[in-house]
Amino acid sequence: MDTFVAALTIFVLAIYVGFEIITKVPPTLHTPLMSGSNAISGITLIGAILSAGVKMNWLTTTLGFIAVVFAMINVVGGFFVTHRMLEMFKRKD
Amino acid sequence: MISQSFINLAYLAASILFIQGLIGLCHPRTAVRGNLLGALGMLIAIVVTMLDQKIISYDVIIAGMIVGSIIGWILAVKIQMTAMPQLVALFNGFGGGASILVAGAALIEEPSPDLQMTIATALSGFIGAITFWGSLIAFAKLQELIKGAPIRFPGMQTLNALLAIACIVLCALVAVYPDQMIYYWLLSLLASILGVTAVIPIGGADMPVVISFLNACSGLAAAATGFVLNNNVLIISGSLVGASGVILSVIMCKAMNRSILNVFFVGMGDSAPALGRDEFYEGKVKATSAEEIAMLMDGVRRVVIVPGYGLAVAQAQHAVRDLTNLLEAHGAEVEFAIHPVAGRMPGHMNVLLAEADIPYDKLKEMDEINPSFANTDITLVIGANDVVNPLARTDPNSPIAGMPILDVDKSKTVIVVKRSLSPGFAGLHNPLFKLDNTLMYFADGKKAILDLVAAYKEL
Numbered sequence: 001m002d003t004f005v006a007a008l009t010i011f012v013l014a015i016y017v018g019f020e021i022i023t024k025v026p027p028t029l030h031t032p033l034m035s036g037s038n039a040i041s042g043i044t045l046i047g048a049i050l051s052a053g054v055k056m057n058w059l060t061t062t063l064g065f066i067a068v069v070f071a072m073i074n075v076v077g078g079f080f081v082t083h084r085m086l087e088m089f090k091r092k093d
Numbered sequence: 094m095i096s097q098s099f100i101n102l103a104y105l106a107a108s109i110l111f112i113q114g115l116i117g118l119c120h121p122r123t124a125v126r127g128n129l130l131g132a133l134g135m136l137i138a139i140v141v142t143m144l145d146q147k148i149i150s151y152d153v154i155i156a157g158m159i160v161g162s163i164i165g166w167i168l169a170v171k172i173q174m175t176a177m178p179q180l181v182a183l184f185n186g187f188g189g190g191a192s193i194l195v196a197g198a199a200l201i202e203e204p205s206p207d208l209q210m211t212i213a214t215a216l217s218g219f220i221g222a223i224t225f226w227g228s229l230i231a232f233a234k235l236q237e238l239i240k241g242a243p244i245r246f247p248g249m250q251t252l253n254a255l256l257a258i259a260c261i262v263l264c265a266l267v268a269v270y271p272d273q274m275i276y277y278w279l280l281s282l283l284a285s286i287l288g289v290t291a292v293i294p295i296g297g298a299d300m301p302v303v304i305s306f307l308n309a310c311s312g313l314a315a316a317a318t319g320f321v322l323n324n325n326v327l328i329i330s331g332s333l334v335g336a337s338g339v340i341l342s343v344i345m346c347k348a349m350n351r352s353i354l355n356v357f358f359v360g361m362g363d364s365a366p367a368l369g370r371d372e373f374y375e376g377k378v379k380a381t382s383a384e385e386i387a388m389l390m391d392g393v394r395r396v397v398i399v400p401g402y403g404l405a406v407a408q409a410q411h412a413v414r415d416l417t418n419l420l421e422a423h424g425a426e427v428e429f430a431i432h433p434v435a436g437r438m439p440g441h442m443n444v445l446l447a448e449a450d451i452p453y454d455k456l457k458e459m460d461e462i463n464p465s466f467a468n469t470d471i472t473l474v475i476g477a478n479d480v481v482n483p484l485a486r487t488d489p490n491s492p493i494a495g496m497p498i499l500d501v502d503k504s505k506t507v508i509v510v511k512r513s514l515s516p517g518f519a520g521l522h523n524p525l526f527k528l529d530n531t532l533m534y535f536a537d538g539k540k541a542i543l544d545l546v547a548a549y550k551e552l
Contacts, residue, residue, distance in 0.1 A: 004209040007320055007328055014329040017112060018336025024119045027433060028453050030341060030440025031177060033118050034308055036128050038184045040111050041315045041334040043135065044191040046142040047322050051198035052157060053148030060198040065157045067194035070187040072161025073168070078184050079132040080169035085177075086128055088447040089121040 032085045039078025045071035095144045103141035104326035110134030111330055115337075121453055138326055174448045175405050178437040179235035182228045182304050185311040189224025192217045192314035193281050196321045197274075206271045213320030215267035215280060219260055220317060222281045224310040226288030231303050234292075235437060241297040249290060250358065256287040291357060297437070298402075298479070298518035301345040302356045304438045309338025341439045348433035348459075350485075350496035370522065374514055377527035381534050383541070386508055387548035393470040395426045397462065399499055400442055401435055403476020403511070407538030410449035413475065416546050417451065428455050430462045430472075430499050432480040459499055469504035476510065476538050478517030483524055493519050507531040510541045 025033050048071050052064030111134045117127015143151070172180045196217030200206060206214070233239045263280035270276060295303050316331025318324075346353055390396070398413060417427045429451065435442035443456050466472065474481055477499075485496040501507050502525055509526060512535060516522060525531055534541055 003323055004320075007209070007323060007325070010325055011316060011320075011328050011332050014332035015336050018115075018333040019340065021112065021115045021119070021333075022337045022340045025115075026119070026121075027344075027431070027440055027458055028443040028447075028456055029118055029121060029124055030344075031181075031436075031438055031444045032124060032128070032440070033115075033337060034305070034341065034439060035177070035181050035184065036118060036131060037115070037334045037337045038181060038188065038308060038311065039135070040114070040131055040330050041188045041311045042184075042191070043138060043327055043330040044188060044195055044315050044318055045135075046138055047195035047199070047318055047324065047327060048157070048191055049139070049142050049154050050145060050147060050322070051195055051202070052153045053143075053145075053150065054202065055149050055153070056202050060201050061153055063194040063198040063201075065153050067191045067198070068154060068157030069161040069164070070194070071191040072158050073165040074184050074187045074191065075135055075165065076162045077165030077169040077180075079128060079135070080166060081172060081177075081180065082128045083125065084169065085174070085444055085447075086121075086125045088444070089124065089453055 029089070032082050032089075035078055035085065036082040039075050039082060042071045042074030042078060045075055095141075095146070100141045100145065101325065103137055104324070107134040107138040108326050108329040110137070111333060115333060174445055175408070176236070177444060178300060178304055178441060179232045181438060182231040182235060182307065185304070185307045186225045186228030186232065188311035189221040189228065189307075189314050192221035192311075192318045193225065196221070196318050197277055197281070199321050200271055200277060201274060208268065210321055210323075211268040211271040212264075213317050214271070214277065215264040216317040217314055217321055218267070218277055218281045219264055219284045220310050220314040222284035223288040223291070224307055224314055226285045227292040227303070227310070228307050230289055230292040231300065231307065234297065235300060243296045244293045249294060253287060253290050256283055256290065260284050260287060295356065296518065298434070299349075299356050300437045301434050301439055301441075302342055302349070302351075302353065305338055305341035305345050306353065307338075309335050309342060312336070312338055344433060345439060348497060350493070368522065370514055370516075373522045374527055378514065379532050381508065381532040383534070383544035383548040386532070386534060386545055387552055389506060389508075390420065390425075390471060390549060391552055392423075393420075393425050395428075395465075395469045396420055397428050397430050397466065397469045397472045397501075397504065399430045399432075399472060399474040399477050399481060399501055400446065401432075401475065401477025401480065402437060403478075404538050405436065405442070405445050405476070407476060409475065409539040409542050410445050410451075412539050412542035412546065413446075414449040414451050416542055416549070417455075419546060419549055428457050428462065428465075430459065430501075431456050432459055432477070432499055434480065435477065459497060463500050466500050466503040470506065472501045472504040472507045474501060474507065474509045474511075475542070478511070478523055479519045479521070481523070481525055482517070482519075482521060484521060487524075491521065493521065501525065502528055502530070505530060508534055510534045510536065510538055512537060
């Protein structure tokens, strides 16, 4: 129960931080915000890495492998495409 | 061997970098660096996870990372900016898919899971599966692999309600009998079907809400997986993304004056207008030509361009940029009025115009630009319809009543570039088209602007 309350505390506080920051993002940057935050949600990757590396049995290893692929697409694709878009918003001097 | 405390401290550093990254996204000047900070946070999280002593071999991990990186990189480099909504939908889906699998694998690995873990696992599977399949359907619709228009069948609402109830029951069963993996996979299966049937009846113009909502779900799925693994960096990142998706969903819903339930369950444009198109517009529409508009534009002080999704479809962004440069060279002030739902996802139109080298400070939000229409000589509406329909202000019984619109009708002259008088997504006629100060320029968006630029140069 103690670990749950600690985790819940972090969850609720992080949502507050998220709301505070995201409301300040201007509409012009909403698409990069979405793709960038999407890349961040690829953090599930670290759970996938553990499943794939523990090698408990073939099933968990297979699930882990597919999860690593999915999450890695999310992370690599997300950060790259966000970078591509943000470069276009740079001032052309 | 490396201690768990060290790993957790590194996760804290990663979380701070994610937050700093989002703060960077609050301004175009700092946004590139913000995104890089986020990527750095991810790199740190990945590296320290690889040092975890539970990992006994790296071959599967490395193989998966290589495959995923290549696919992700190719998608990110090849994608057209017009196709950004479906790419983000696809990425959302993969995030959700990863959550189902990670939570499932964790449940198999853990011999004696506690209640926090089992409930969180059920939620990861449930939200993850809805996100995965809902996103794939959104992708297929936007990519036009399946019909973009709403797809409905009798009893759909009942089916969705039954599926939702069955999923809740299965969540409870997973929580109570975690050793019976069949419940978890059954839950994932039914939630998958629910993801499909929930998104398939939603039409193209409602996609901004759907994509934002799925974005929120992908974040919440990651957070739920964080509760499964008792991992703070997953919980923090997931909540940040969840908050972002929720805020964007709310903004999109407000921009259409609809609730999220209305978007998912009621649909738009179901009723045909009472009056036929010819009767409604008869004798009141004035058509114009490129030459006439060029003459009108000669010597004007202020022009506002209202881009809609039709502009993106016609790939007219670069032609519009040329027109803007030309007008400015002749001393006119040119600004762009961007309705929040102008594209197929939040901020989509801004990206498309930025790609065409139109500076972001010319792109004005609705609330900022609306008061200035009264001082505008010419407003050029390109491929937009519902977001400039005055019925939203005047007819309380209209399906778009109360929706915030761009008050283009207040400018001295309105020129609407459109292929025909066909109704927009809401299925409504638009009284703007028959106003005294409105001229209709019937043509494909790109050709229309190219012809206009040519005519203007000949003056």
